[in-house]
Amino acid sequence: MNQITYKSDMKRTKKRLLLDTNIWSEVAKADAGVELNRVAKSSSTEILVTPTIVDEVRGIPDPGRRQQVLRLVTQPNWSRLMPEPFIECAELKAEIRRLRPEWIIPSPSFAEFYRLRYDWVRKSGGFWDRARVDAPRRVTDESVRAEKEHHLAREEAKAIRKRTYESGENGEATHLEHVAFLPEIGTPGWSGKAVHYWRVPSLFTFHKELMIYTSPYREWLDNEVDIFAMLANDESMNHLWFHELDPRNVPSQWMRGAFEFLASWHKITPGTPGDCTFSTSFPYADLVASADKNLVAFANRCNADAPFRTAKGLVVKGGRAGVDDLFALIKTHS
Secondary structure, eight states: OEEOOOOTTOOOSSEEEEEOHHHHHHHHHTTOHHHHHHHHHHTTEEEEEOHHHHHHHTTOSSHHHHHHHHHHHTOTTSEEOOOHHHHHHHHHHHHHHHHOGGGBOSSOOOHHHHHHHHHHHOSSSSHHHHHHTTOOOOOOHHHHHHHHHHHHHHHHHHHHHHHHHHHTOOOTTSOGGGOEEOOOTTOTTOOSSOEETTHHHHHHHHHHHHTSTTOHHHHHHTTTBOHHHHHTOHHHHHHIIIIIOOTTTOHHHHHHHHHHHHHTTSOOOTTHHHHHHHGGGGGGOSEEEESOHHHHHHHHHHHHHOSSOOOEEEEOOSHHHHHHHHHHHHHHTO
């Protein structure tokens, strides 16, 4: 099993390819996992898989179909990414060290951090093995909250789409670096000038998550960051998000905001929140393949407009013919 280093501008010796859930499903249906591994190796391509994809696969209602795809996506041949909150927090911690060193704990303990991380990187018995056998997910306060949050995210996406439609505006073609937002007048730490759109949902998410003791965001941060000091100063925290975070250093936040904005101009589906989460991994890949034309179009808009390197989107059709096309694309882009 390969591990990913979370640095978006790193020099890579292999092409890194993300596959959407629909592609994994077609490869599993065609029983072409061995062939995918062979083609990838011969083309110096690293196949990435994210926990978000695993969660989507676990939502397939047919047990036999679900198990078939799970056996494929959890194979140790692929490079397994850490969960999205881990990536987002790793990026943010580096920015806090740079911009708010007073929030850094002088003598941090990493015992709990490594304990949590071990479940994701261990060779056996961890997250990937539990997913592979389709073991029932452990019911915890956090897992129940996560299900509610996913439902709320779908409803919020619908609300954003409704507001966009009713506005009568046609701003989808706006360069993503020019999409702006005006916080409420009097917001502490805000300079009064328009801020990049992605900064607002990013701040909202982190502020909300850090208020919850069992949130994975808090768990990945609080070994090094003084959460109480962070939350106690709204002016400093808001100013950090609105005006200081460098999008090149927190690319996952920029990507999530960009996908949310682009999705607001299209019909919202049950998979929209998952696509926004999936997009946070794109800065750590060179290519992303999907049968979803909107997802590919959004990926390519981000590839063109982002102030950092991010994955180029490739459309792959369904069926066995689509699997063959995928293999051809891997060879072409090697």
